[in-house]
Amino acid sequence: MQPGTIKRAAMLGAAILAGVALVASVWPDHRPVTALDTYLRQGPRQAGEALKREVDQLSPRGADPGPAIQRLNALGFSCAAPAGAAGEWNCNLRRPMENRQMLSMEVILRVDRGNVTETSARIWEQGAR
Numbered sequence: 001m002q003p004g005t006i007k008r009a010a011m012l013g014a015a016i017l018a019g020v021a022l023v024a025s026v027w028p029d030h031r032p033v034t035a036l037d038t039y040l041r042q043g044p045r046q047a048g049e050a051l052k053r054e055v056d057q058l059s060p061r062g063a064d065p066g067p068a069i070q071r072l073n074a075l076g077f078s079c080a081a082p083a084g085a086a087g088e089w090n091c092n093l094r095r096p097m098e099n100r101q102m103l104s105m106e107v108i109l110r111v112d113r114g115n116v117t118e119t120s121a122r123i124w125e126q127g128a129r
Contacts, residue, residue, distance in 0.1 A: 036075050036093075040103070044123040048105075052121035055107060059116050065089055065109045068119075072107055086112045101125045 039047040059068035069079050072091045079091040089109040097103050103125055110118040 044125065048121045048123040051105070051107065051123070052119060055109065055119050055121060059109065059119075061117060062115050064114065065111055065116050068109060068116075077105070077107065082111060085114055097125065101127060
């Protein structure tokens, strides 16, 4: 082997790594930002509060839960209706995260005679099993 070969190979390897790092840092992310992503960027606590505010705006206390249920379905939630005129709509969404965590979201709309009496929303992360 000629003198300096290892040094030149190491410099070339470092230059390739630097080039890949540069391209990776400036390459645009072409994935569309969903409405759910706008909530999740706020963090679990703030996202839960923002989601509850939106649900309360769409279906305030004493109103029909339909608009809020439609919005939650559009976000990807699966909602289960109460058995009768009184009970609670239970809407859930589970989504894997990049860090091997599972994101769980739950929105509950309590209804009496078909009208909203109370709402709650929470978001939490669970470790992968």
